[in-house]
Amino acid sequence: MSFILRQAWREMRNSRSFCFFYSLNLALGLIGFVVVDAFRESIESKVRNESKELLGADLAIRARRVITEEEIKQARNTLPVETREAKAVDFFSMAAGPTGRSRLVKVVAIDPGFPFHGTFKLEKGGEKSGNEIKLFHEDRLAWIYPEARAQLGIKMGEKLQLGEAKFRIADLIEEETGLTFQPTDLAPKVFISRKFLDHTNLLGEGSLAYHTHLFQLPQGIDTDTFGRGLEKALNSPEVRTYTHRQAGHRAGRLLRYLSDFLSLVSLVALFLACLGSGFLFHGFLTHRMPELATLVSLGATRRTALRIFLLQLFLLGIFAALPATLACSLLLPGLGGMISEMTGSKVEVWVSSRSILLTFAVAMGSGWLLALPALSKVRRLRPAELFQEAVRPGSKPSRMNLLLALPGLLAFWGLCLAQAHSDKLANVFFGCFLGSLILLYILARFGFGLGEKLFGKSRLSIRLAARSLARNRAGALTGFLAIGLGVLLITLIPQTHHGLGKEIGLDDPTGDLPSLFLFDLQEEQLNAVQSLLEKEGTPLANITPWIRGKIKTLKGMAYEKSQRQEEELNNPDEQRRNAFRNRSFNLSYREKLLGK
Amino acid sequence: MHPILKVHQACKSFQQGNHKVKVLEGLDLEVNKGEKVAILGPSGCGKSTLLSLLAGLDSPGSGTVEIDGTDLSKINEDQLSQTRSQKLGIVFQQYHLMRNLTAVENVGLPLEIVGTSDFAERARTALKEVGLDHRATHFPSEMSGGECQRVAIARALVTRPSLILADEPSGNLDQKTGDEVMDILFNLCREHTISLVLVTHNRELADRCDRSLLLKEGALEDLAR
Ligand SMILES: Nc1ncnc2c1ncn2[C@@H]1O[C@H](COP(=O)(O)OP(=O)(O)O)[C@@H](O)[C@H]1O
Ligand SMILES: [Mg+2]
Numbered sequence: 001m002s003f004i005l006r007q008a009w010r011e012m013r014n015s016r017s018f019c020f021f022y023s024l025n026l027a028l029g030l031i032g033f034v035v036v037d038a039f040r041e042s043i044e045s046k047v048r049n050e051s052k053e054l055l056g057a058d059l060a061i062r063a064r065r066v067i068t069e070e071e072i073k074q075a076r077n078t079l080p081v082e083t084r085e086a087k088a089v090d091f092f093s094m095a096a097g098p099t100g101r102s103r104l105v106k107v108v109a110i111d112p113g114f115p116f117h118g119t120f121k122l123e124k125g126g127e128k129s130g131n132e133i134k135l136f137h138e139d140r141l142a143w144i145y146p147e148a149r150a151q152l153g154i155k156m157g158e159k160l161q162l163g164e165a166k167f168r169i170a171d172l173i174e175e176e177t178g179l180t181f182q183p184t185d186l187a188p189k190v191f192i193s194r195k196f197l198d199h200t201n202l203l204g205e206g207s208l209a210y211h212t213h214l215f216q217l218p219q220g221i222d223t224d225t226f227g228r229g230l231e232k233a234l235n236s237p238e239v240r241t242y243t244h245r246q247a248g249h250r251a252g253r254l255l256r257y258l259s260d261f262l263s264l265v266s267l268v269a270l271f272l273a274c275l276g277s278g279f280l281f282h283g284f285l286t287h288r289m290p291e292l293a294t295l296v297s298l299g300a301t302r303r304t305a306l307r308i309f310l311l312q313l314f315l316l317g318i319f320a321a322l323p324a325t326l327a328c329s330l331l332l333p334g335l336g337g338m339i340s341e342m343t344g345s346k347v348e349v350w351v352s353s354r355s356i357l358l359t360f361a362v363a364m365g366s367g368w369l370l371a372l373p374a375l376s377k378v379r380r381l382r383p384a385e386l387f388q389e390a391v392r393p394g395s396k397p398s399r400m401n402l403l404l405a406l407p408g409l410l411a412f413w414g415l416c417l418a419q420a421h422s423d424k425l426a427n428v429f430f431g432c433f434l435g436s437l438i439l440l441y442i443l444a445r446f447g448f449g450l451g452e453k454l455f456g457k458s459r460l461s462i463r464l465a466a467r468s469l470a471r472n473r474a475g476a477l478t479g480f481l482a483i484g485l486g487v488l489l490i491t492l493i494p495q496t497h498h499g500l501g502k503e504i505g506l507d508d509p510t511g512d513l514p515s516l517f518l519f520d521l522q523e524e525q526l527n528a529v530q531s532l533l534e535k536e537g538t539p540l541a542n543i544t545p546w547i548r549g550k551i552k553t554l555k556g557m558a559y560e561k562s563q564r565q566e567e568e569l570n571n572p573d574e575q576r577r578n579a580f581r582n583r584s585f586n587l588s589y590r591e592k593l594l595g596k
Numbered sequence: 597m598h599p600i601l602k603v604h605q606a607c608k609s610f611q612q613g614n615h616k617v618k619v620l621e622g623l624d625l626e627v628n629k630g631e632k633v634a635i636l637g638p639s640g641c642g643k644s645t646l647l648s649l650l651a652g653l654d655s656p657g658s659g660t661v662e663i664d665g666t667d668l669s670k671i672n673e674d675q676l677s678q679t680r681s682q683k684l685g686i687v688f689q690q691y692h693l694m695r696n697l698t699a700v701e702n703v704g705l706p707l708e709i710v711g712t713s714d715f716a717e718r719a720r721t722a723l724k725e726v727g728l729d730h731r732a733t734h735f736p737s738e739m740s741g742g743e744c745q746r747v748a749i750a751r752a753l754v755t756r757p758s759l760i761l762a763d764e765p766s767g768n769l770d771q772k773t774g775d776e777v778m779d780i781l782f783n784l785c786r787e788h789t790i791s792l793v794l795v796t797h798n799r800e801l802a803d804r805c806d807r808s809l810l811l812k813e814g815a816l817e818d819l820a821r
Contacts, residue, residue, distance in 0.1 A: 003708045014696030294692045297653060299681020299707045301674055384654035386688055387763050438694035511714070 008311040026320035029273020036266035040259040052244040056115030056178020057214035084216040086111040091209035094177030096161040109194040116216035118177025137193040142167035148188035163200030263419040271515035278370030279478040293383035369408035440484040601627040606659035623813030631790040634802035656713040660773035685752030687762040700732040742773035
């Protein structure tokens, strides 16, 4: 071993420029890879946190009726013991201000601790997490949205009538998280503590209210698995299970597209870097063949020779990965700041230990995999040629060499699958990549041969160039592949940019996608608002009526009647379900559809 | 006592394009301990091919090569390497030194390969034997052809092999330097009772050996003095 180490070191010491360019090349590819990987990971954790905030918890079960103790027990049994819980009830109700004016509000009664993730942003109290609002639960207090204040004509400190109880307005809500199941609500929210919900006497037998049971799992536990377990355990169509992932699904989709795209681009960059380094190594090895042959003639085995090279590649991989991760650790915080500035939302980018591990694995693994075709030359070394005067000892040419590129390609496929969120995307990407690789390869093979024939009678310089391309196949092919893939990649970028833009509606030429929405305009307000906005130069577009309705008849029969009939026919379980069937619906119409 | 080298009915042919070129055909050779044998013959007659068979760097199409009683075709690659490093020293016409090793490192290399611990000392001694101790830390590119070949001779002798295979060692050198190098080789072989198979064009050099053989039509025939 010590001889192998010594010899490997000596050779590297004496091939400094090769080592430098090999490592530099690989390091550049790795930097791109690590940066994108870190970016991707921070986006993912951002999306994860945001979606947790949308739900206010890791997991929740929600029903349009009271969730029974039995069901809660069932749920608890599937979850880890340290799981935290909180209940919330939300329903629509009329509320009255001090002047007696009443309006529809959405009452949300919460437990201490709610929300587990995210905060309340209050006008007076500032930003408060679920654990910081203990006082709120001590008394009959209410937090309301400014809209409710205007509609009810109520001021801070005054009392709001909810059913049979009065709640003092303690603060105004600027922003709040949790229980965000719908993008908009019909009525402004009023938060109260669930302790005092009974005082209102609003919820009686058959009242319609949503009951939510929220769970916070211990740190580092996979929510999805427990979510599925929970769903299975409850096995009820009335009690729905929500994981934060579902809640944040839409929010994260675009960012995931972007990070997927970046990941795959960085993989191509990495591939190109590896190709470059692999080619350099090929040259280095070819150059070394006579000395290898000499080593064998002095009594070393081919295995020893091979080990020397493997060790060198290992060391060079470290030389590439070390500065790459170092550079990234220094650069990334700055990049995070830049992204935050550009997107307006806080994105922290850091290099995770996973990224670092992956980098080192890729640096060393890629060296070995890419060197396989070159290293197989060592196996086929012909030291007998040392005795020949004119020839430099080399190895028997082999047609199998191309097959040895296969493990490298497979590993690349694996990386694609690991780095992209969807397997389909990774496979399509890899397929296209492989396709273009094969196409370029065929093009080059036949192109160079054809070129030699075609330019056989041209000027000397052209003739020599064509011949050299055809004969130095390894070099010419590598160069051609690298340039070809690079060009493909460059054409791919605007394509994807366009696709993403279309998805977000960034570069919509007509500009008729709205960026602001106004809700709950009343008929008598409409004209005034319209003329005001027209004066301001931003006329209202797409005014759409929105009517809330209630099912009265079902298949020509009064709804209650059809229900009774079913009662006679079906089992008690279905009766119960029927009783909670959602009778209300939203109606809207528009004269024509928009293009988007 | 068995001969240090024994070749029996060795044949070797090469595929050159569409036709087969028979280079060696039923060649026999025996070399005893301490014996010096010269092999003569015109260019392209197969002398180097023969040496590569003797060194076990190539294998004969048929027939056997035995070194110190071991049939080279009957042992695996590891054992072959071991035999090569213990019993054989090879001197090439083009020296084949490691470009990026110093003279003393080059000489010590065969010892390092087999894991000898005092390789540096022994390499220095061997370098002194060829009169190059003042060049120990020089690289091959900093030395003349004659000096390079002397380093190569020291490298072949450092393991104290039983047999030296030398392929026109003075072929790339001028007359005077060549003679100096050959003197060193002959003296050291005699001193350590090492057998020598010397391939050469030079009749004078051949005459300094115990026997001279002519490679002709794939076989060896004795050259009368
Ligand atoms: N690897 C090989 N492939 C094909 N032909 C070879 C090979 N090695 C040697 N030869 C042929 O064998 C013959 C003998 O070569 P060689 O042993 O080098 O001759 P010498 O050393 O006597 O000048 C030559 O005709 C040469 O072309
Ligand atoms: Mg020759």
